[in-house]
Amino acid sequence: MKRKLVILGAQWGDEGKGKIVDLLSESYDMVIRYQGGSNAGHTVIYKGKKVILHLLPTGILHPHVTGLITQGMVVDLEVLDRELENLKKLGVEWKGRVFISDRAHLVMPYHKVLDRLFERRGGIGTTLRGIGPAYMFKFGRKGIRIADLEDKERLKDLLEENFYFVKSLAEGVFGETLTVNLEETLSSLLRIYEKYRYMVRDVSRILWETDRSMIFEGAQGTMLDVDMGTYPFVTSSNSSALGLANGTGLSPKFFSDAYFVGVAKAYTTRVGGGPFPTELKGEEGERLRDLGGEFGSTTGRPRRCGWLDLVVLKHAVRVNQLDGLIITKLDVLDSFEEIKVCVGYECEGERIEHFPASITTLERCRPVYETLKGWLRNTKGIRNMKDLPPEAKDYIKLIEDFTGVPVVMLSTGPEREEYLWLRPELRPS
Numbered sequence: 001m002k003r004k005l006v007i008l009g010a011q012w013g014d015e016g017k018g019k020i021v022d023l024l025s026e027s028y029d030m031v032i033r034y035q036g037g038s039n040a041g042h043t044v045i046y047k048g049k050k051v052i053l054h055l056l057p058t059g060i061l062h063p064h065v066t067g068l069i070t071q072g073m074v075v076d077l078e079v080l081d082r083e084l085e086n087l088k089k090l091g092v093e094w095k096g097r098v099f100i101s102d103r104a105h106l107v108m109p110y111h112k113v114l115d116r117l118f119e120r121r122g123g124i125g126t127t128l129r130g131i132g133p134a135y136m137f138k139f140g141r142k143g144i145r146i147a148d149l150e151d152k153e154r155l156k157d158l159l160e161e162n163f164y165f166v167k168s169l170a171e172g173v174f175g176e177t178l179t180v181n182l183e184e185t186l187s188s189l190l191r192i193y194e195k196y197r198y199m200v201r202d203v204s205r206i207l208w209e210t211d212r213s214m215i216f217e218g219a220q221g222t223m224l225d226v227d228m229g230t231y232p233f234v235t236s237s238n239s240s241a242l243g244l245a246n247g248t249g250l251s252p253k254f255f256s257d258a259y260f261v262g263v264a265k266a267y268t269t270r271v272g273g274g275p276f277p278t279e280l281k282g283e284e285g286e287r288l289r290d291l292g293g294e295f296g297s298t299t300g301r302p303r304r305c306g307w308l309d310l311v312v313l314k315h316a317v318r319v320n321q322l323d324g325l326i327i328t329k330l331d332v333l334d335s336f337e338e339i340k341v342c343v344g345y346e347c348e349g350e351r352i353e354h355f356p357a358s359i360t361t362l363e364r365c366r367p368v369y370e371t372l373k374g375w376l377r378n379t380k381g382i383r384n385m386k387d388l389p390p391e392a393k394d395y396i397k398l399i400e401d402f403t404g405v406p407v408v409m410l411s412t413g414p415e416r417e418e419y420l421w422l423r424p425e426l427r428p429s
């Protein structure tokens with residue numbers, strides 16, 4: 001039986017998935033990105049340097065790991081090129097260890113133009129990486145896949161058709177002249193493709209046929225899932241466990257013996273617009289942002305910050321059927337005298353503990369808080385249970401009691417070795 005571990009964001013992204021995937025990749029053979037694209041920014045401290053991965057699976061920093069980019073991703077070849085070149089400069093030798101699905105869709109320069117234009121009217125604060133438009137084209141059956149790069153004539157026809165559409169939209173709706181050049185787009189695409197053509201595979205079949213152990217590395221988070229998140233303030237893929245089957249081209253049955261773990265910060269953040277019931281808009285929010293270094297890994301935007309929302313975590317536990325949680329950035333709360341945790345919403349006189357679908361309902365919800373005593377002790381880098389302050393243990397217990405799943409690990413700093421297993425017996429092995 002192949003060992004399978006699924007790592008998912010349990011909030012609005014940036015939970016510290018990259019750090020956790022990097023850490024756990026030590027004992028896995030393959031790491032797989034299966035949805036989203038370069039909107040993701042997964043941070044790892046590698047040999048003392050901060051490395052941010054956008055498209056490649058984070059595990060690739062380990063020389064024994066094979067990294068797969070599956071069909072569910074939308075791939076910007078220019079970003080891929082930059083990322084691979086950058087790794088080379090860092091001394092990471094990836095040749096023969098990275099494979100890309102022939103079914104994956106491409107993010108084209110005109111998708112990024114559209115992303116920008118759509119943001120101009122009623123925008124949601126996207127990363128402007130062309131993700132939404134690339135998925136729009138995919139599901140509108142106008143997308144270009146990696147496999148299409150093998151047929152130049154067909155590729156040219158597809159590009160011409162897409163150009164005509166984007167140009168008409170840009171000019172007709174947004175009054176903007178399209179500045180992307182077809183010939184240049186085509187030649188630059190093919191130039192990069194030639195460099196990495198040898199990596200293209202039927203990745204779904206690789207996963208099906210291998211006996212090697214695998215980590216599925218989710219990007220974004222459950223609350224940004226196009227179906228289960230705060231729609232329309234979401235990304236354009238299923239960034240919860242719902243994206244696993246279509247993202248990999250494997251049946252949900254394939255994942256039935258996997259261990260599902262959700263990564264959550266000890267507080268909450270989100271980048272871009274949309275509902276955020278526990279958001280702290282004043283000084284406390286700024287304090288969390290400063291202490292947590294909460295600035296986007298992809299866009300550098302300041303992240304909105306707030307208290308931990310257990311209604312969100314419970315939603316993530318149910319949607320993903322999580323076996324356990326990993327709580328990151330506990331150390332960021334070290335200096336707070338009091339720590340609040342949201343244990344429900346007060347909504348038009350009613351107390352609810354589930355996450356409502358309607359944005360209108362959500363806007364009327366007020367968080368109900370439980371206040372806990374802070375630990376006022378340094379937890380940064382602690383590795384042993386005995387060093388965990390009793391107040392922090394109470395904090396973890398509240399999370400476990402409310403969500404009904406164990407907190408299996410704590411992360412206590414950005415470095416690889418700054419963590420501790422709370423439930424070593426549940427350690428996925």
Ligand code: GDP
Pocket residue numbers: 009013014015016017018019040041042043044045292293296297328329330331332411412413414
């Ligand atoms: P991801 O998108 O889920 O991989 O998360 P990001 O990399 O976008 O953001 C997480 C940030 O928190 C990064 O800067 C990490 O280096 C940092 N980080 C991760 N775990 C911890 C932790 O336990 N404590 C602290 N202080 N920082 C952490």
Ligand code: IMO
Pocket residue numbers: 009012013014015039040041042124125126127128129130131132218219220221224233234235236271272273297
């Ligand atoms: P990782 O994997 C945090 C957010 C954007 C915006 C919304 C839609 O690093 O956790 P998109 O560009 O996807 O169309 O933007 O989703 N977003 C993220 N927020 N972490 C991410 O990825 C994100 N990827 C997208 O800020 O609100």
Ligand code: MG
Pocket residue numbers: 013014015040041042043297298
């Ligand atoms: Mg991130």
